[in-house]
Each structure stands twice: as structure tokens, then as C-alpha cells.
Amino acid sequence: MAFGALLRALTIASVVCGVVGNNTPDISSVAPTIVLDKGTFVGVSNGNVTSFRGIPFAEPPVGNNRFRVPVANDPYTGVHSAANYGLACLQQSSPLPIPGPGGLGMNEFITGNSANSELAQGEDCLFQNVHIPANTKPNAKLPVAVWIFGGGFQFGATNAYNGNAIVQRSIAIGEPVVYVSMNYRLSAFGFLSSKEVNEAGVGNLGLQDQRLALRWVQKYVHLFGGDPTKVTIWGESAGALSVAYHLVVNGGNAEGLFRGAVMQSGSPNSLSDDPILAQSLYDGLVNKTGCTNSTDTLDCLRQVPAAQISSAMSATPGLFANGSLHLAWQPRVDGKFITDLPGRLAANGSIARVPFIGADVDDEGTIFGLSSLNVTDDAGFRNYITTFFLPNATSAQVDQVLQLYPSDPTQGSPFNTGTQNAITPQFKRMAAFLGDFVFQAPRRAFMQETAGKQDSWALQIQRGKMTPVLGSLHTSDISLAYGGTDLTDIVVNFVNHLKPNGKTVLQWPKYSASNPQMLALVDGTMPQQIINDTFRQDAMAFLFSLNENFVNATANLCVFESSGIFIKVGSAEVSL
Ligand SMILES: *[C@@H]1O[C@H](CO)[C@@H](O)[C@H](O)[C@H]1NC(C)=O
Ligand SMILES: *[C@@H]1O[C@H](CO)[C@@H](O)[C@H](O)[C@H]1NC(C)=O
Ligand SMILES: *[C@@H]1O[C@H](CO)[C@@H](O)[C@H](O)[C@H]1NC(C)=O
Ligand SMILES: *[C@@H]1O[C@H](CO)[C@@H](O)[C@H](O)[C@H]1NC(C)=O
Ligand SMILES: *[C@@H]1O[C@H](CO)[C@@H](O)[C@H](O)[C@H]1NC(C)=O
Ligand SMILES: *[C@@H]1O[C@H](CO)[C@@H](O)[C@H](O)[C@H]1NC(C)=O
Ligand SMILES: *[C@@H]1O[C@H](CO)[C@@H](O)[C@H](O)[C@H]1NC(C)=O
Ligand SMILES: *[C@@H]1O[C@H](CO)[C@@H](O)[C@H](O)[C@H]1NC(C)=O
Ligand SMILES: *[C@@H]1O[C@H](CO)[C@@H](O)[C@H](O)[C@H]1NC(C)=O
Numbered sequence: 001m002a003f004g005a006l007l008r009a010l011t012i013a014s015v016v017c018g019v020v021g022n023n024t025p026d027i028s029s030v031a032p033t034i035v036l037d038k039g040t041f042v043g044v045s046n047g048n049v050t051s052f053r054g055i056p057f058a059e060p061p062v063g064n065n066r067f068r069v070p071v072a073n074d075p076y077t078g079v080h081s082a083a084n085y086g087l088a089c090l091q092q093s094s095p096l097p098i099p100g101p102g103g104l105g106m107n108e109f110i111t112g113n114s115a116n117s118e119l120a121q122g123e124d125c126l127f128q129n130v131h132i133p134a135n136t137k138p139n140a141k142l143p144v145a146v147w148i149f150g151g152g153f154q155f156g157a158t159n160a161y162n163g164n165a166i167v168q169r170s171i172a173i174g175e176p177v178v179y180v181s182m183n184y185r186l187s188a189f190g191f192l193s194s195k196e197v198n199e200a201g202v203g204n205l206g207l208q209d210q211r212l213a214l215r216w217v218q219k220y221v222h223l224f225g226g227d228p229t230k231v232t233i234w235g236e237s238a239g240a241l242s243v244a245y246h247l248v249v250n251g252g253n254a255e256g257l258f259r260g261a262v263m264q265s266g267s268p269n270s271l272s273d274d275p276i277l278a279q280s281l282y283d284g285l286v287n288k289t290g291c292t293n294s295t296d297t298l299d300c301l302r303q304v305p306a307a308q309i310s311s312a313m314s315a316t317p318g319l320f321a322n323g324s325l326h327l328a329w330q331p332r333v334d335g336k337f338i339t340d341l342p343g344r345l346a347a348n349g350s351i352a353r354v355p356f357i358g359a360d361v362d363d364e365g366t367i368f369g370l371s372s373l374n375v376t377d378d379a380g381f382r383n384y385i386t387t388f389f390l391p392n393a394t395s396a397q398v399d400q401v402l403q404l405y406p407s408d409p410t411q412g413s414p415f416n417t418g419t420q421n422a423i424t425p426q427f428k429r430m431a432a433f434l435g436d437f438v439f440q441a442p443r444r445a446f447m448q449e450t451a452g453k454q455d456s457w458a459l460q461i462q463r464g465k466m467t468p469v470l471g472s473l474h475t476s477d478i479s480l481a482y483g484g485t486d487l488t489d490i491v492v493n494f495v496n497h498l499k500p501n502g503k504t505v506l507q508w509p510k511y512s513a514s515n516p517q518m519l520a521l522v523d524g525t526m527p528q529q530i531i532n533d534t535f536r537q538d539a540m541a542f543l544f545s546l547n548e549n550f551v552n553a554t555a556n557l558c559v560f561e562s563s564g565i566f567i568k569v570g571s572a573e574v575s576l
Contacts, residue, residue, distance in 0.1 A: 031083075032134070036220055039076025044083045048171050049164040051131040052224070054086035057216040058126040058209065061185060066302045067192060067202050070126060070212045086127025088119045088157030090310050092187040092329070094318030119157060123189065123306040128182035128213050131163035133171050136178075136225035143230035144221055145495045146258070147181040148210055150237025150265075150475070152319035153330045154187045162482050169484040170492045173504065177495050178226035182213035184242075186329075188313035189306075193275075193332040194282030196298045203334025207245050214246070214257040232260040232495045236478055238330075240266025245331055247352045248345035249338055254352035260498050261356040262491055264477050265364060268342035268351070269442030269547065273332050281316060281328060288312040323388045324371035325438045343442070343547070347449060355498045357490070358443045358511075359459035363414045363471035365435030373424050378407060381426045389437055393546055401546070404539035405433045414471025421469050433543075435474075441540035442547065444516075444533055451513040457500050458511050458518035458533050459490070465523055480521070486528065487521060506530065 032043045032050045043052035058070040065071065136142065145166060149156040158181040170177040184190060190206025197203050218228045235243045240263035246254070247261060248268055286292055289308050291300035301309065317328045333340060345351065375384050386398055393401070405411070409419050412428020413435055422428050447456055461477045470476075480487040486504050493502040500519075501508055506528040508519040516533035 034082075034223060036223060037075035037077070040079045041076075041082040042079065045134055046164055047168065048134050049131055049167045050134045050136075051129060051164060052082035053129040054084055054127045055080075055082055055129070056086070056126060057128050057182065057213050060124040061126055061189075061205075061209075062123045062306075064302060066123070066189070066306075067197070067200075067205070067298060069202060069205065070209050072212060072215065085129065085157070085159035086183065087122040087125045088159070089125035089183050089186045090121050090123055090189055090306065090313075091119060091156075092154035092316070092318060093314045094152070094154060094320050121157075125183050125185070126209055126213075127158075128180060128216065129158055129163060130221070130224050130226075131167045131179040132224050132226070133167055133176045136176075138223055138225055140225035141222075141227035141230075142176050142178045142225050143232070143495045144178045144180060144217065144226040144228070145491065146214065146217060146231055146233050147179065148184075148233065148235035148239035148242045149181070150235065150239040150241075151186070152327055153191055153206060153238045153241075154319055154327075156186070156238070158183055161478075165482045165484060166488060166492070169488045170495075172484070173489055173492060173502070175492050175496045175502070177492055178221060178224055180213075180217055180221065180226075182210060184209035184213070188281075188285060188309055188316075188329060191329040191331060192282060192285070192301075193278035193334065195279065197282065198334045198336070200298055201334075201336050202298075204245075204331050204337045207242060207249075207331055208337060210242055211246065211249075211257070218257060229256070229259065230495075231258045232262060232491075233258045234262040234264075234491060234495075235266070236264040236481070237266060237474065240264050241271055241331070244268040244271065244342055245338065247354070247356075248342045248350055252345070252349065252351040252353075254354065258352075258354065260354050260494060261352075262359070262494060263356065263443075264359045264481070265361060265439055265474060267358055267439075267443045267446040268346040269446045269544070270438055271331065271342050272326070273341055275332070277328065278332050284316070285309065285312050288315075320368075320371050322371055324368040325434055326388045343446070346446065351450070351454075353454040355455040355494075357457045357459055357494060357500055358447050359461065359477065360435075360440050360443055361472045361474060361477050362460060362462040362465065363431065363435060364439040364474050365413055365431035365433065366470040366473050368434045368438075368474070369413075369427050369431035372430055373427065375426050375430060376424050377426065378402065381407070381429060384430070385433060389433075390546055397546060400542060401433070404542055405429055405436075414465060414467075414469075417465065417471060421471070423469055427469075436536065436540055437543050437547075439474075440536075441544040444540060445544045445547075447511050447533070448513050448516070451511050451516075455498070456511040457494075457508060458516065459500075460518050460520045460531065460533075461487070462520050462522045463527075490519075 032045055034041050041052050043050055056073055058073055059065055163179040166179045184206040193203055221228050233243045233246055243261050243263050244267055286297045289304045291297045294300035317323055372384055375381055407429050409422035409428045413431035414421050447458055462472050464472050464476050489504045490500040494500045509517050517530050518533045520529045520531045
């Protein structure tokens with residue numbers, strides 16, 4: 001059945017996500033305007049919602065600003081259209097894991113958008129958007145939801161997400177909010193990391209872009225009717241991981257930039273680091289752009305055409321390469337903006353003690369398991385997880401992982417689907433391992449560790465379990481969040497009151513370490529249920545105990561795949 005079912009699943013998923021970006025402005029309305037500094041921005045109204053799109057929040061990160069900490073925009077002057085989204089940042093193309101037609105639609109599925117290559121993109125991409133209830137008065141002091149999109153830190157853009165839908169729903173339930181979303185630099189442009197980068201103090205620029213956008217919100221959102229003291233940062237996947245970083249950087253001092261956080265599929269404990277891989281990626285980029293002999297390679301990289309960097313980064317492992325969740329480009333310790341692994345920072349108290357929601361979908365690992373479908377036996381599974389995720393685990397530890405995540409399909413993910421969806425003998429096992437190792441176990445550990453120190457609520461999304469092969473897959477919560485569902489309400493309630501409860505939400509208790517409960521959003525006639533956050537308890541506790549080994553795991557990745565300049569195998573470099 002395998003590929004037919006998979007194709008259907010991906011098609012269904014694409015259709016579901018198709019609604020996300022459906023955000024056509026109604027040009028018949030009188031165009032709304034807003035004055036920022038001495039500049040006038042002409043937005044669009046659509047029903048009850050007014051939006052101002054494509055507002056630059058930084059100096060363009062081009063020319064000498066490339067690979068530099070973003071600089072706030074100069075005061076605005078002149079008249080500008082704010083009817084359209086700005087350019088997306090340069091995207092890393094991600095070769096799809098499935099050869100042939102089964103793979104079609106994966107990029108659309110992930111980004112909720114047209115294929116990456118069709119997205120209007122450019123290096124000058126630091127734009128953000130503000131969506132507000134129509135006719136909001138400047139002094140309305142509405143709470144503000146700031147959305148950070150996902151896409152593996154490699155792709156994605158704000159125009160894939162319909163901010164109007166969030167604002168419309170917030171109006172409908174009597175809890176109006178302002179919605180803000182920003183672009184941030186991606187892949188090599190946003191997450192270059194090496195000793196050269198760290199010495200120059202220009203690491204983690206994608207996160208620094210987001211932080212600058214949050215400062216912009218502080219400065220300007222009151223003019224849109226937003227309350228700068230009531231900002232919640234909210235993201236999914238790489239967006240949730242970004243939120244996690246904003247919690248722990250700067251010694252945990254939020255600088256008044258936000259007062260709450262919503263993380264859908266990602267927590268501080270999810271994140272890895274790999275300085276060896278990072279340096280290899282940097283050196284490879286230098287090599288491929290002819291900068292090898294330059295006395296200042298970083299400066300040389302600032303001079304080469306953006307297209308050269310773009311094509312070089314697209315030859316590095318994408319989100320659906322064999323190592324899947326072992327991201328090549330991602331935030332890393334740089335000694336300045338990020339001083340340690342975020343899980344360690346959180347554990348030692350370097351964390352903003354703001355209320356948060358920690359959410360996961362039931363089957364986080366299924367789409368990432370598609371990258372290793374050729375792993376079909378115990379030995380292959382063992383080899384894969386030790387290569388990419390547990391290189392530093394003892395043989396006995398790996399044996400234990402194999403026992404806790406058995407090849408029995410009834411134990412695998414999509415969970416609770418019996419013997420169905422076992423498209424290969426190891427697929428459901430792989431999906432269970434990946435989802436728990438990268439998402440579910442780190443979330444639980446983070447919530448256990450912070451319970452009692454800050455308010456939090458745990459959420460488990462178990463809808464769409466009938467989706468073939470993939471179940472409640474990673475990203476399936478995006479169409480729920482933007483769909484005017486109870487998940488939208490949970491977020492809107494939280495943004496308003498720092499509590500997720502409300503008329504449409506089952507009474508849902510705060511997270512407690514000793515009695516850890518979560519709200520489950522499920523299929524069927526009782527769509528909300530309180531469950532215990534104790535499923536796969538022993539397995540997840542053990543996996544999390546190995547989490548520190550996540551460090552350095554990708555030293556085994558092939559660094560520049562398609563043009564194959566060299567491969568790192570451990571610390572040895574093998575030229576092709
Ligand atoms: C405006 O909001 C109200 C209240 O939710 C709703 O009834 C109405 O349909 C909305 N109008 C449009 C054009 O979406
Ligand atoms: C770098 O220098 C070496 C040694 O002088 C030379 O062989 C090589 O061609 C140079 N590479 C580039 C890209 O100029
Ligand atoms: C890139 O690296 C390869 C292998 O180490 C080397 O042969 C080649 O000359 C380098 N290219 C440049 C432009 O430096
Ligand atoms: C990853 O898998 C693809 C497809 O099977 C293959 O073309 C590529 O060479 C693989 N890369 C590595 C590093 O194994
Ligand atoms: C936490 O760790 C970071 C980085 O190692 C360090 O700078 C900070 O002082 C530590 N904080 C505490 C409370 O130990
Ligand atoms: C799966 O494919 C990758 C890339 O082609 C290869 O490196 C790996 O060894 C394969 N795994 C198995 C179990 O065949
Ligand atoms: C894991 O890495 C640490 C630090 O490099 C090392 O001390 C330890 O021996 C390693 N464990 C295994 C099982 O290799
Ligand atoms: C959750 O755990 C508590 C305490 O162990 C138990 O009383 C309760 O029945 C459990 N609830 C569910 C839904 O399993
Ligand atoms: C990771 O790699 C760095 C650089 O080689 C090394 O110093 C560190 O000990 C490694 N950490 C682990 C856990 O292996």
C-alpha cells in the first residue's frame with residue numbers, strides 16, 4: 001500500500017495547509033493608513049481586519065550588512081504601500097526524501113506555501129506585518145501575539161500564515177488581539193557559525209533579527225493599538241525553538257520584550273549543537289565561494305554574489321536529507337548572543353520566568369522518518385540512531401533504546417494505530433524515536449524542571465490520527481492554529497490573560513511536576529480531554545538522559561552533498 005497511501009496523505013496535508021496562506025486583500029475597501037515616525041504606510045482592510053504588510057524593521061542586511069548583527073531601521077519618511085508582504089529571505093531548497101510522485105507536495109506541506117523556488121525571495125528580506133481589528137484606536141492597548149514561523153531554520157516566510165484569521169477569531173470570541181509576524185534570515189545567511197563568526201560576534205543572526213523585530217514592536221505597536229507590555233511570542237517547530245532561545249538568552253532577561261510564550265513543537269531542551277559540523281559548513285562555504293585564500297574569509301563572504309552563497313547552502317543537508325532532524329543550519333553557541341546550550345541555560349536558571357504553553361503533536365516524528373525509509377532492519381535502525389543522534393552512547397545504552405523503542409509496529413508512531421501504517425518494518429519505530437528524542441521527551445523534561453517556578457500548560461494534539469502513514473503529524477497543528485479552532489482560542493486566550501482557559505476550552509490545570517496533566521485535542525465527539533503527561537514514561541526519561549549526547553552528533557554528516565567537495569567522517573575529512 002505504501003506509496004499510494006503516502007501520496008494521498010501528502011495530498012490531504014497540502015489541501016489542509018492550503019487554507020493557511022489564503023489571505024487575499026479586499027481592495028474595494030478604503031485603504032487604511034498609519035503614520036510611523038514621519039512615514040505613512042498604506043495598508044489593506046479585509047472584513048473586520050486591517051493589515052499593514054512588508055514594513056522593513058531593519059536596515060537591509062545586504063552589502064556590508066551581510067553577516068552582521070541587524071541594525072534598526074532609520075526613522076521612516078515618505079509614503080509606502082503596506083498592501084503586500086515583503087520578500088521572503090533566501091530559502092534553502094530541501095531535496096525531498098521520497099523519490100517520485102510520493103514526495104510531491106512536501107515543501108508546500110511544510111511551509112503551507114508554494115514551492116520554495118516559486119516564492120518571491122531575496123537577501124533584502126527583513127520585513128514584518130501587523131494585523132489589527134479594523135478601526136482599532138491607537139490607545140486601545142490590545143495584547144499582541146508575535147508569530148515566529150518554522151521551517152527548520154532553512155525555509156519559510158510570514159506570507160504562508162494568515163494573520164487575519166487569528167485577528168478575526170479573536171474578535172469573534174470577544175478577545176481581540178494584534179498579530180505581528182516577522183521574517184528572519186535563514187540557513188547560511190542567518191545561522192553561519194564558526195570560530196571566525198564567533199570572533200566577529202556575528203552568530204545567530206536569524207535569532208537576532210527576531211529580537212530586533214521584538215524591539216520594533218516595543219517602539220511602534222502602540223501606534224497600531226497594541227500594548228507593548230502585553231506581548232506573547234509564539235512559534236511552531238523552528239519558530240518554537242526560536243521562542244525557546246528568546247527565553248534563555250541574555251541571562252534570561254526578557255528586557256520587557258514579551259510576557260508570555262507559546263511553543264508548538266520545540267522547547268529549550270530540544271536543541272543540539274555541533275561545533276565541528278558548523279565549522280565544516282563554514283569552511284565549505286568559503287571553499288565554494290573562492291574565499292579560501294582570503295586573509296579575512298568572513299569579509300570575503302560579504303563580497304560574493306548572494307546567489308553563490310544561496311546555491312552553496314542549497315547543496316548542504318536539508319531538513320529531509322538522510323539525517324533529517326539533525327539540522328545543518330540552526331542556532332548554535334556563539335559565546336556572545338548564545339552562551340551555552342539552551343537546555344543548560346534553562347536548567348541553571350538563565351530563563352525568563354514567564355508563563356508558557358508547551359505543545360506537541362502526537363506523531364512528531366513521522367514526516368522525518370520518511371528520510372530513512374531504506375532503514376529496514378534492527379541493525380540499520382541501530383546504525384542510523386547512533387550515527388545521527390547517539391554517537392556518544394555506550395552499546396548498552398543503545399541496546400536499551402532498542403528495547404524501549406521496539407520494532408513492534410503496534411508500539412510505533414503514528415501511535416495507537418495498531419499494525420497499520422507500517423510502510424517499512426522500521427518506519428513506525430523510527431518515527432517514535434525521532435518524535436520522542438527531539439520533541440516530546442525534551443518538552444516533558446523542560447516542563448518538569450520549570451514547574452512551580454513559572455506557570456505552564458501542556459498540550460498534546462492528537463487530531464487527524466486517521467491521516468495515512470503520518471497520523472497527527474508535525475505541522476498539522478498549524479492549520480488548527482490558523483483555522484479558527486479551539487487551538488486558536490487557546491492561543492488568543494493566553495495572549496489576553498496569560499491563561500489558556502476560556503469559554504471554548506475544557507478547564508485545563510496548570511502543569512504540576514507531581515501530577516502532570518495536559519489537555520489533549522482529539523478526534524471525535526469529545527474533542528478535548530485531560531490526560532496525564534506520563535505516556536511512555538520510562539522510554540522518554542531514558543532518552544532524555546542521553547540528550548546531552550546530542551552534542552556533536554552530526555560530525556558524521558556529509559557536509560556538501562550534491563556537489564560533494566568533502567565529507568566529514570568523525571574528525572577525518574574525506575575528499576571526493
Ligand atoms: C466580523 O466579525 C463578526 C463577529 O465575529 C462576524 O459576525 C462577521 O461575519 C465578520 N465580518 C466579516 C466580513 O468577516
Ligand atoms: C589558494 O592558494 C593556493 C596556494 O597558493 C593555490 O594553489 C590555490 O589555487 C589558491 N586558491 C584560490 C581559490 O585562489
Ligand atoms: C576546495 O576544497 C577542495 C578539497 O579540499 C580543494 O581541492 C579545492 O581546491 C578547494 N577549492 C577552492 C576554491 O578553494
Ligand atoms: C541521502 O539519501 C539520498 C537519497 O537516498 C542520497 O541520494 C544521498 O546520497 C544520501 N546522502 C548521504 C550522505 O547518505
Ligand atoms: C548559566 O550558564 C551560563 C553559561 O555557562 C552562565 O553564563 C551563567 O552564569 C549560568 N547561570 C547560573 C545561574 O549559573
Ligand atoms: C540508506 O541510504 C543512505 C544513503 O543512500 C545510506 O548512506 C545508508 O547506508 C542506507 N541505509 C541502509 C540501511 O541501507
Ligand atoms: C561521551 O562524551 C564525553 C565527553 O566527550 C566523554 O567523556 C564520554 O566518555 C563519552 N561517552 C562515551 C560513552 O563515549
Ligand atoms: C492520571 O493520573 C491520576 C493519578 O495517578 C489518576 O488518578 C487518573 O486516573 C489519571 N487520569 C487519566 C485520564 O488517566
Ligand atoms: C564536541 O566537540 C567539541 C569540539 O571538538 C569537544 O570539545 C567537545 O568535548 C565535544 N562534546 C562531546 C559531548 O562530545
